[in-house]
Amino acid sequence: MPETLAIKMWNALKAKFEIISQIHKDLAIKHLESTKLAKSRDLFVYLYVLTKHQATANAIRYNVEDLRMISIILTLLSLLWIILV
Numbered sequence: 001m002p003e004t005l006a007i008k009m010w011n012a013l014k015a016k017f018e019i020i021s022q023i024h025k026d027l028a029i030k031h032l033e034s035t036k037l038a039k040s041r042d043l044f045v046y047l048y049v050l051t052k053h054q055a056t057a058n059a060i061r062y063n064v065e066d067l068r069m070i071s072i073i074l075t076l077l078s079l080l081w082i083i084l085v
Contacts, residue, residue, distance in 0.1 A: 021060070028057040032064065033072055047073070 032053040037046045050073060054064045064072075 024060050025057070025062040028053070028060055028062055029064070032057055033076070036076055050076075 032050065035046075035050060035053060037043070050069070054069055057064045
């Protein structure tokens with residue numbers, strides 16, 4: 001009987017933290033996808049900031065692969081930068 005209670009408690013705790021973990025993952029990717037290049041910011045600094053956001057997302061097990069990062073970066077860059085690239 002005590003094992004059943006322990007299993008129920010463990011499953012409830014595990015479910016709670018899985019939800020919190022998913023929320024953190026969602027926030028990390030939204031933060032990454034919403035980081036815009038300011039007109040006064042250097043492109044290399046901007047790419048460094050995005051790389052740090054990618055590392056943060058990867059640290060909480062939201063694997064942002066390189067192709068996904070390329071897509072995010074091209075989406076966030078202004079048209080002027082895309083023409084230059």
